[in-house]
Amino acid sequence: MTTAKSASSSSQAGEFDLGALLAERGAERYELHTRHLNHQLPRMLHTIGFDKVYERAEGAYFWDADGNDYLDMLAGFGVMGLGRHHPVVRKALHDVLDASLADLTRFDCQPLPGLLAEKLLAHSPHLDRVFFGNSGTEAVETALKFARRATGKPRILYCDHAFHGLTTGSLSVNGEDGFRDGFAPLLPDTGVPLGDLDALARELKKGDVAALIVEPIQGKGVHEAPPGHLRAAQELLHKHKALLIADEVQTGLGRTGDFYAYQHEEGVEPDLVCVAKALSGGYVPVGATLGKDWIFKKVYSSIDRVLVHSASFGSNAQAMAAGLAVLSVMENEQIVAGARATGEQLKSRLSALIDKYELLADVRGRGLMIGIEFGRPKSLKLRSRWSMLQAARKGLFAQMVVVPLLRRHRILTQVSGDHLEVIKLIPPLTVGEREVDRFVDAFTDVMDDAHSGSGLMWDFGKTLVKQAMANR
Structure with a gap:
């Protein structure tokens, strides 16, 4: 690992070179945060498997060092209304x-x-x-x-x-x-x-x-x-x-x-x-x-x-x-009209899934600000698993959905607040039908997994329960 001293020495040899600094020290990003910034952030990201290394971004997408693309449905908490790096x-x-x-x-x-x-x-x-x-x-x-x-x-x-x-x-x-x-x-x-x-x-x-x-x-x-x-x-x-x-x-x-x-x-x-x-x-x-x-x-x-x-x-x-x-x-680019039309398409396609999945309680919002709420299922098998999560900490099921969306489908989303069983979608306003298709297909896959009553999703739920109990 390159030390801070060597990076400092190289910068003194000539003008400040941001590219060289990132090339030398960029791999230390999580270590630097742990040591000098909010130490709980890298800990949290590691716990839920969000400790990714994104190399570049454009529009509604990130890419990692292997060239894999990630769909951004978070937009930097709404900052990236036009996506990243609009020309x-x-x-x-x-x-x-x-x-x-x-x-x-x-x-x-x-x-x-x-x-x-x-x-x-x-x-x-x-x-x-x-x-x-x-x-x-x-x-x-x-x-x-x-x-x-x-x-x-x-x-x-x-x-x-x-x-x-x-x-x-x-x-x-x-x-x-x-x-x-x-x-x-x-x-x-x-x-x-x-x-x-x-x-x-x-x-x-x-x-x-x-x-x-x-x-x-x-x-x-x-x-x-x-x-x-x-x-x-x-x-x-x-x-x-x-x-x-x-x-x-x-x-x-x-x-x-x-x-x-x-x-x-x-x-x-x-x-x-x-x-x-x-x-x-x-x-x-x-x-x-x-x-x-x-x-x-x-x-x-x-x-x-x-x-x-x-x-x-x-x-x-x-x-x-x-x-x-x-x-x-x-x-x-008629961004407002586009957000209205794309939002209606996304919301209607998600709402159509409510009757299919008993864990899916509501889909609400306007435009490209959409909340997906989960609720207590009717079947006994799922109800017992749901109750286990709720007893540990409300909001864990929503987190169980967010994690496979990123890990399995490379889609970044967020839980909409502390102790809420709600996922919020606030993607860049430039998304269109392709992104709607990708999200709905991925969400359907995650819901299928959850309703099967087995698999990696519920195994991860046990990890979240242990973490929640440890933090009490």
Whole structure:
């Protein structure tokens, strides 16, 4: 193994050579993570057999050193909306670097942020202004601050099982206790069930609520707000002089078959909208908070408050160029319509399997954001195996499906949340019929194996049970 000292010596002999560094040290990737980063990540990947070595990627595929292709149905948790290394986005980044712009002087107004804001706002004509940060959680933090400043009220409502980020503010509106444990005290907040207008009304009557933040389709479990709920919640919030914040970090930019997921319901016009992930093109982190003019004017109320909310790398040229390129590709390649059509095809083909497999309970979602839920089987043999897994840890069966999808069929998916028997599919929006066929064929094979009551899948389930019991 090449040592760090020898790699350092070779770099001192000439200019920095990234290719040479990766060639020398790339094989140490898992060891380096174990030693210097989150040591539990390589341990987890090794346990479930996900400790692969991917050499390159393009579009919706990875390739390993042996030339095997892997279908990506995860898209980097939604970041790779256009797939990996889209040529238009790559060219835009090369162009902006070659332009040698006077970027981030902090005391001028560059054109790219204004142009990207203009493009984004065209998809939400009821909104007026944009703040650019560096991530989805920053977009949420901005919305929380802006809502409190605009209303003069302290409390933010969120929905049970919501996920809005992991910084302290966004964690305060995170509906999963597993993420919150050990990080209290957080901001004043209250969780309400998704779709429960009575619970929302009770909290609003207390008079201290600044806003409700909601994912139109929750990432954890892929649960959609009931029909008409967002419109009714908006009216209720405005009656009590509170704001509606739509977190579109994962659902926005075409993911659900419309540009924003809230647009599936007529008449919904959030006061603040958070976007990020896919706006980056998979290259440069970027987040954006869109809002109404009066809200921004409350925050930036005087010249003295011009920097009251800012970000050192916000609006940087590379991020803005990536965002502009992404929106151009979405328009020119009709990405939203494609995601809607492909998503309907995938969802309908998976839904047709529900009557065939007793372990398959539900298929839901919109566009290319689909949740596959598993449930308690009826037959005695399968029911006893299911109960064994549930007793150890809820979510193990979904993990048993994810693992053979990767190991046997080279398809990358994820369990949709802690203790959930749900797989979430959020592939690049560029996938088509070929990828639908490959996934459905592979999923059918895994389901056949599970319902046979024997085989490697259930043997692996025993391994997961042992691991779950050991971690208690």
